[in-house]
Amino acid sequence: MKTLWQIFAIARNEFRFGLRRGAPVVVTAVIGLLLGAGILMSTGDNIQNVDVRMQQFTPNQVAQLAKNGITVEVWQFLSPGSFADLIAMDTTGAWGYIYLALLLLPIATAGTVPADRQFGVFELLRSTPIDGSTYLAGKVLGVIGLVVFIACFPFLLFLVALEGIMLKFIGFGIPLGLIMLHLKLSVMDGLPILASGAALGVLAGVAFQTRRKAILPGFITGLLGIFSWLSAFRFPVSSQNISDVAAYSIFQKYQSIWQALWDRLFKPDSFLSSYEFSLVGIGEPAVGIARVLIMYLVILAVLAGLFGLARLWLQWKENI
Amino acid sequence: MITVSQLTKTYGKKVQALRGVYLEIGSGMFGLVGPNGAGKTTLMRILAGLLRPTSGKVSVLGNDVTTGRGKLAVKSVLGYLPQELGLYPDLTALEFLEFVALLKGMTDRAERDKQINENLELVGLTSDARRKMRTFSGGMKRRVGIAQALLGSPQLLIVDEPTAGLDPEERVHLRNLLAEMAGRCTVILSTHIVEDISQSCSNLAIINMGQVLFRGSPRDIIENVRGKVWQVTTDGKRLDPGMAIVSTMQIQNGVQYRLVCERVDGWPAVPAEPNLEDGYIWLMQQARINQNNSK
Numbered sequence: 342m343k344t345l346w347q348i349f350a351i352a353r354n355e356f357r358f359g360l361r362r363g364a365p366v367v368v369t370a371v372i373g374l375l376l377g378a379g380i381l382m383s384t385g386d387n388i389q390n391v392d393v394r395m396q397q398f399t400p401n402q403v404a405q406l407a408k409n410g411i412t413v414e415v416w417q418f419l420s421p422g423s424f425a426d427l428i429a430m431d432t433t434g435a436w437g438y439i440y441l442a443l444l445l446l447p448i449a450t451a452g453t454v455p456a457d458r459q460f461g462v463f464e465l466l467r468s469t470p471i472d473g474s475t476y477l478a479g480k481v482l483g484v485i486g487l488v489v490f491i492a493c494f495p496f497l498l499f500l501v502a503l504e505g506i507m508l509k510f511i512g513f514g515i516p517l518g519l520i521m522l523h524l525k526l527s528v529m530d531g532l533p534i535l536a537s538g539a540a541l542g543v544l545a546g547v548a549f550q551t552r553r554k555a556i557l558p559g560f561i562t563g564l565l566g567i568f569s570w571l572s573a574f575r576f577p578v579s580s581q582n583i584s585d586v587a588a589y590s591i592f593q594k595y596q597s598i599w600q601a602l603w604d605r606l607f608k609p610d611s612f613l614s615s616y617e618f619s620l621v622g623i624g625e626p627a628v629g630i631a632r633v634l635i636m637y638l639v640i641l642a643v644l645a646g647l648f649g650l651a652r653l654w655l656q657w658k659e660n661i
Numbered sequence: 662m663i664t665v666s667q668l669t670k671t672y673g674k675k676v677q678a679l680r681g682v683y684l685e686i687g688s689g690m691f692g693l694v695g696p697n698g699a700g701k702t703t704l705m706r707i708l709a710g711l712l713r714p715t716s717g718k719v720s721v722l723g724n725d726v727t728t729g730r731g732k733l734a735v736k737s738v739l740g741y742l743p744q745e746l747g748l749y750p751d752l753t754a755l756e757f758l759e760f761v762a763l764l765k766g767m768t769d770r771a772e773r774d775k776q777i778n779e780n781l782e783l784v785g786l787t788s789d790a791r792r793k794m795r796t797f798s799g800g801m802k803r804r805v806g807i808a809q810a811l812l813g814s815p816q817l818l819i820v821d822e823p824t825a826g827l828d829p830e831e832r833v834h835l836r837n838l839l840a841e842m843a844g845r846c847t848v849i850l851s852t853h854i855v856e857d858i859s860q861s862c863s864n865l866a867i868i869n870m871g872q873v874l875f876r877g878s879p880r881d882i883i884e885n886v887r888g889k890v891w892q893v894t895t896d897g898k899r900l901d902p903g904m905a906i907v908s909t910m911q912i913q914n915g916v917q918y919r920l921v922c923e924r925v926d927g928w929p930a931v932p933a934e935p936n937l938e939d940g941y942i943w944l945m946q947q948a949r950i951n952q953n954n955s956k
Contacts (some may be wrong), residue, residue, distance in 0.1 A: 350763035461747020468741035
């Protein structure tokens with residue numbers, strides 16, 4: 342019980358400290374500016390083509406696409422020449438965007454432990470009856486909590502933007518079911534990636550004295566994270582335009598895995614119908630629950646291994 | 662009771678911070694004095710379970726701090742104020758103290774709040790408790806450090822250079838506070854300011870170059886130097902800088918020196934009443950002579 346309180350204290354402190362330093366505002370503002378700038382730069386041309394594009398679909402198809410958050414090239418700036426899938430914030434992963442989290446988050450979070458050294462608090466913390474595992478667990482949970490909290494703001498920003506775009510160009514607002522779908526997919530798809538990216542960074546930065554020195558290891562960890570993730574969970578993709586399609590396909594396939602898990606657990610009777618809103622889900626072979634569990638286990642095993650290494654380092658170098 | 666025997670600590674291959682230290686520390690307030698780089702902080706860190714000794718035995722309140730279990734046991738009854746105290750600048754003093762209290766295992770909220778408020782009052786920070794610590798002066802930060810060290814009613818309080826950065830009034834207040842704490846637990850005070858020790862410690866050790874030069878009471882040190890403290894008044898002429906001058910004071914029509922040495926040749930010298938600082942200077946002087954002789 343005492344250990345849980347200690348973990349809670351460290352996590353809450355990390356969370357609070359991150360908030361006070363304005364991280365949510367900065368991240369949301371950057372994403373907002375990116376999206377806003379993209380819309381301003383590209384939407385005009387795209388919108389001119391919307392009617393032409395829409396003519397390629399029947400009204401029912403357009404309505405169906407819109408209900409599923411799929412519009413036509415409105416956000417083309419992120420995905421030249423392809424559909425712009427607006428399902429949830431994390432669906433930016435359709436362009437490989439979410440995988441940037443695996444690269445960027447470790448850079449941002451690698452300084453978590455070095456910051457304690459830099460502020461001169463580490464020696465004080467070491468004098469309290471906490472062990473290395475408690476300290477690391479608190480740090481990792483705090484950072485994950487902060488990252489998830491921050492992610493809520495771009496998510497809301499996304500919903501507002503989507504609502505505006507749909508009202509203006511398609512004529513009706515976001516159905517409640519679609520909002521729930523966005524939320525569900527964000528939780529299923531986005532959080533594991535965000536959490537893994539954040540945790541990887543914390544563990545990679547343990548050995549470094551200053552936040553600045555932890556940037557490079559964070560970057561390297563991020564790169565390794567992306568390649569490991571994709572190589573572990575990707576499906577074969579064949580396309581002429583591999584750079585545009587690869588991340589999209591991988592993400593959609595990954596999303597299908599999550600969807601399969603979700604359906605297996607919560608909607609066993611409507612398993613097949615749930616693939617209606619997955620662009621590549623229809624006609625794809627169903628993903629077995631064992632595969633999903635293996636994916637979970639692989640992620641957890643990798644993180645646990647890194648956690649163990651970081652723990653050993655703290656024990657060896659810091660006597661904690 | 663704290664016992665240290667044959668304690669050594671080497672950083673890397675060359676820097677020997679502690680060289681076979683033997684020490685016994687009982688209850689009450691114990692002073693650890695020595696010049697910068699003497700090994701005081703290293704010894705404090707080992708006693709607090711923060712640093713692994715290279716060799717030797719350390720028992721703190723019956724726990725062997727070289728083992729994981731013993732280390733945690735010591736930390737659970739420890740109050741520690743490090744020399745280089747850092748605080749989270751974006752937290753308030755109240756939040757920081759609550760954070761440390763939880764880390765110390767104070768899970769009962771009512772007890773935690775009570776102690777935090779008491780300690781804030783004790784260090785005179787009640788009215789500033791909700792201010793972010795980035796706005797605190799050096800002295801205020803030090804006081805937050807004291808308040809956190811006192812959380813959890815520690816049985817052992819280790820304070821490393823606690824008066825650094827404090828103004829004279831704050832120093833006196835802190836010394837009184839530590840002396841009061843010494844009635845309830847063992848307090849180890851490390852400093853290079855002899856005055857801090859002379860005002861509050863009944864026992865002390867002088868450490869230099871990783872070795873204990875002296876272990877006893879302030880009175881013992883003073884007696885040790887009795888008859889070797891002199892006052893010399895000149896008409897403005899300067900003494901040989903090689904002489905062990907403790908203090909120099911400009912007076913009307915001359916300069917008054919206080920010296921610590923066996924005898925003063927060539928100057929009119931008057932014996933003076935020794936104090937702790939004289940005793941400390943004398944011991945350090947003797948240590949230097951011994952070191953030179955051994956070379």
